[in-house]
Amino acid sequence: MSGFIFSEKPIELVEGDGSYVYDDNGTEYLDMGASYACVPLGHGHDAVQSAVADQLSRLTYVQASYPVEIRTKLYERLAETAPGDIGKVWLCNSGTEANEAALKFARSATGNSKIIATMQGFHGRTMGSLATTWKDKYKKPYEPLIGDVEFVPYNDPEAMREAVDDETAAVIVEPVQGEGGINPASKEFLQTTRVETATSGAALIFDEVQTGMGRTGTLWASEGADVVPDMITSAKGLGNGLPIGATLCRDWIAESYGSHASTFSGGPVISAASHATVSTIVDEEIPAHAAEVGDYLKQELEAELGDATREIRGEGLMIGIEVKRGANRILRDLAIDHQLLALPAGRTVVRLLPPLTITKSEADEVVDALAEVIG
Numbered sequence: 001m002s003g004f005i006f007s008e009k010p011i012e013l014v015e016g017d018g019s020y021v022y023d024d025n026g027t028e029y030l031d032m033g034a035s036y037a038c039v040p041l042g043h044g045h046d047a048v049q050s051a052v053a054d055q056l057s058r059l060t061y062v063q064a065s066y067p068v069e070i071r072t073k074l075y076e077r078l079a080e081t082a083p084g085d086i087g088k089v090w091l092c093n094s095g096t097e098a099n100e101a102a103l104k105f106a107r108s109a110t111g112n113s114k115i116i117a118t119m120q121g122f123h124g125r126t127m128g129s130l131a132t133t134w135k136d137k138y139k140k141p142y143e144p145l146i147g148d149v150e151f152v153p154y155n156d157p158e159a160m161r162e163a164v165d166d167e168t169a170a171v172i173v174e175p176v177q178g179e180g181g182i183n184p185a186s187k188e189f190l191q192t193t194r195v196e197t198a199t200s201g202a203a204l205i206f207d208e209v210q211t212g213m214g215r216t217g218t219l220w221a222s223e224g225a226d227v228v229p230d231m232i233t234s235a236k237g238l239g240n241g242l243p244i245g246a247t248l249c250r251d252w253i254a255e256s257y258g259s260h261a262s263t264f265s266g267g268p269v270i271s272a273a274s275h276a277t278v279s280t281i282v283d284e285e286i287p288a289h290a291a292e293v294g295d296y297l298k299q300e301l302e303a304e305l306g307d308a309t310r311e312i313r314g315e316g317l318m319i320g321i322e323v324k325r326g327a328n329r330i331l332r333d334l335a336i337d338h339q340l341l342a343l344p345a346g347r348t349v350v351r352l353l354p355p356l357t358i359t360k361s362e363a364d365e366v367v368d369a370l371a372e373v374i375g
Helices: 046-056 069-081 095-110 127-131 136-142 157-163 187-200 221-225 268-283 286-308 327-338 360-374
Strands: 013-017 020-023 028-031 088-092 114-118 149-152 168-173 203-207 231-234 245-249 309-315 318-323 349-352
Touching (some): 046 268, 069 088, 069 245, 088 095, 095 231, 127 136, 149 157, 157 187, 168 187, 187 203, 187 221, 268 286, 286 309, 286 360, 327 349, 349 360
Parallel strands (some): 114 149, 114 168, 168 203
Antiparallel strands (some): 020 028, 309 318, 318 349
């Protein structure tokens, strides 16, 4: 087998059901990564499967200049979920596209070009989003990228105060850094950023590609900080495994967005999957479940792992375990010896992003496996 770009793992997965996936030999694995938080409702969720099958039987695709009922319903449902007066929605295909749109919208709406991002932040791999991503390993081969981007230390309110000025178009920040190591932002940092951007007329963008859709215990992580940004970007869990992104905007952004479009924006089948996903997460109060099980899992990990780790941190079911030896070796041992799949977040952090529907008994399986491998 030959491929390009991706480094394939030595496990061929062929089926999924709830919190579990199965390889071609029938081996069952507890999926604590959910493919980077992309299946918040678990694998093969009935509501999503049914919505997709129904839409496929009627209309697979038509471009976004033609109104389609399910796309309109998705627009309305996302706007209803958004905090504050965020009420406009632009749909695309991925998180990096959602961030590209947000950066373009900010420059168009403000007339400025300066973008402020954070150290250790990750916002995607296309050229604009990549310019706001911190690590050189992602950026170096593709430079020069777009200019006028300034980085400030994450969780440093004073540095943010000094950086934001009248020439700033936008500040883009993750409420919890994902690739950067599962680092939650302090309320002070996010609230300071909101005050400074509002004062200067800059747009505040919350990258909720990974934190959104209930991941941190509230539907949007911004709710936990009591901050309403000007834009929220979403993807990953938004379609429960199908490719979709969204940029949610306040009116003052949407009214001056310039010219921006995408051929596959809000395709009917993808919209059906997303509408079913969002509706299920909201109607079944999945964020509250994520908060409860996430708190339980962190408490049990802290009790069992003790001094064997440097720190256990995160919010809801977005948990990082900073270990004293390489994370990749731990992940390999978890997969091979305990049939548990997890993710890295840098070289020393084991990242847990399970389906938000996991049970406490499944959380106990995770704790037992990690205690054996790490302890």
